[in-house]
Amino acid sequence: MSWLQKTREKLGGVPRRDMPGDLWIKCEGCGEILYKKELDKTLWTCPKCEYHFRISARLFTPMITDTFVETDQDVVSTDPLGFRALKRYKDQLKQARQKTGLSDALVAGEATLDSHPFLLGVMDFGFMGGSMGSVVGEKFARLGRRALERRQPLVVSAQSGGARMQEGVLSLMQMAKTCVRLAELEEAGVPFISILTHPTTGGTTASFASLGDVILAEPRAVIGFAGPRVIAQTIRQELPPGFQRSEFLLEHGMVDRVVHRQALKPTLSFLLRFFAQARGQAAIGT
């Protein structure tokens, strides 16, 4: 079977779990052994320590929507540079598709929550570290265009190691590409809500993810520009405890709220209600 067929099968199949098939899993936060069936109920957060497991886009999407119809899953990378390091980019893409059942690191679609329609993008770290290349940029741009045309809010949940190096400078350009749509939404008075999950770093943080009208973050998520290892190497000193975690960003004024995954749906619902009322007001220019 070709990878395409396998991918197709997975796209139509059951939602993927990041976790292996066992019944039990050890909490990475407190070491507690947790029953996976229970974790489904707690939205993959630890009942003891509130550790938020990193979950796939397929698993996350229903947690913040009532309905979701995926779009643009046919947009795929073509390996524009013919990139090869220890591995070929083409092979990495193939593996990522097989592993995740996704066509790239952003799942895009049309969603509703409490009858409010919106455009939703959910990134998936499982697909090459959630890196942003041409496909993520294009799918984001399409979501943004629809948000603009329909005057519906755009919501994007980030989970990304940054730009996709294997596409070279083209991946860097996606930072600007996503911001074109955000500039347009700004003028049109259409809201953009950014949700930051673990981890969100590099070019993703330094572009759309930091530009939400409202920015929500899951607890304890690592959010930053430079990776902690690079910073530690550069400054040759220990990083302060909690550095680059959601709570650190909240304290420094970089995010609006740190929201437990179980509270995300009602939080988003409030924001959608708020913006539905506010829509039609003239945007205040920057």
Next chain:
Amino acid sequence: MAQPVLEFERPLLELERQIGDLRGFAEGENLEIQEELRRLETKAARMRHEIFSRLTPWQRVQLARHPGRPNTLEYVASLCEESMELAGDRNFRDDPALVAGLGLSAGAPLVWMGHQKGGSDVKENVRRNFGYAHPEGYRKAARLFHMAGKFGVPAVAFVDTQGAYPGIGAEERGISEAIARNLKTMLSLHSPFVAVITGEGGSGGALGIAVADVVLILEHAFYSVITPEGCASILWSDSSKAPQAAEALKFTSSDLIQLGVVEEIIPEPEGGAHRDPEAARRTVREVVLRHLARLKAMDPEDRLRRRRERFLKLGVFDTDPDLTPREPR
């Protein structure tokens, strides 16, 4: 000040030194020496051409980082008859690694900004943080972009940085937000805007002032999502594989033209901008002014629309008809 010598230009510099020495002797009409001089000069010209017509990407990286290249303040001094640097982000501090200000160029006002490295001067380089800007630098640039828009004057950015500074303070004060905000600001700016990659175009730290109508690049400069060393240490687990990474990343000026990321390559003096900084500065001025003149003639709304389209169409992807849409759940 003594300039560092790059390994691949060493034989050429050695030959040029010999020629210089010989000239010292050739005061008189010594025909033999004249003959030898001509021979060596022919040889040097051939060697120069051989070296610089087939530079590897990694050699270009060395050239792009050469401390003898003109820096932003020098390019500004050539571009503008009169200029005034402005300081501070009105929030936290002034960032010496990213300079900005006002200028009169060919009699017309413009705002300018750029990363500022310290060249061969160690103290100056430390003061400039080696051109690694903090959020304050990007927010100072943002002030200037706003002024450009408010007063309807063009903006010119000079890009030369390995990247934004990876440090605690930079993260605390929102380096991501500062860069991201600039991207959106530049995509809302109604003024003509030209960016020039003069040396290293390093990642988000470069892009943070380079979302322009026209992006120009010096012949030996490069523009990349990551440094070759960084790429090598991540994808090869070995930073000594930087030369291979430099090949793979396709970031030289001619690659960038093909990818549509830059509009024009500004030729450098033979041997690189550090061999004749004055000439490099003059050429940059000419090319920037030519583009500004063209951009100024455009309708502001149309110009902004085109800038947005320019960035929207960057990227390469395909649509796979086999990946049919899922049924709604």
